[in-house]
Amino acid sequence: MTSIHRTLAVSALVLSAASLSGCVLGTREPTLYYPPKAEADAVPAAQAAAKPVTKTVHVVLVPFADQRSDKKVVGTTRNAYGMKMADVIPKNSVPDWVTQALKTELQNDGYVVQGRTPGDEGPASRSAIISGEVLNVFCDMYLEYTGQVSLLVRVKRDGKELLNKHYAGEGSAGLAWAATEESYAQSLALALSSAIQKFVRDLDQSLMAP
Secondary structure (H helix, E strand, O other): OOHHHHHHHHHHHHHHHHHHHHHOOOOEOOOOOOOOOOOOOOOOHHHOOOOOOOOOOOEEEOOOEEOOOOOOOOEEEEOOOOOEEEEEOOOOOHHHHHHHHHHHHHHHOOOOEEEOOOOOOOOOOOOEEEEEEEEEEEEEEOOEEEEEEEEEEEEEEOOEEEEEEEEEEEEOOOEOOOOOHHHHHHHHHHHHHHHHHHHHHHHHHHHHOO
């Protein structure tokens, strides 16, 4: 390779790295949503599973507490060298997002969901009381997005603790080309869905136990 060719190759690499770095500059401010948006090859709604039969056990959902070490940031952007460039800060409330997502999945599973404020110990008949904490909500990116969600969920019924367990999920919107707000939101929605679905399966089993 001639000196001219080497110079051109180095210049191309520098320009490419600079371009990639420019794509990840600036704070991202996604609006967290739920459920995750359907993939292109997802089954159409008309072909989806039938609506589940309403369950006889009602559940009371207490808003989740935010126990994350950093309650402001839910992700980061990185340049072509893997260096952190900027924060990802959501426009909406993370604990509200988690609580509403839980409500959605519980209703999709056939539960009748009632609300309750934290600390309210009023009567709930034979309802299962669900409460918990948000431990981690974070989406990193380098070659691809890596969304992670971790929750601590507790379930009580008739004064007896049925569940007290950590649930974690991961999700990715795919390759990280431009660190878009949509990709962060989708990755975190997928991660939250994974964690919640594990919990709902355990809830079904615990409430069916004699």
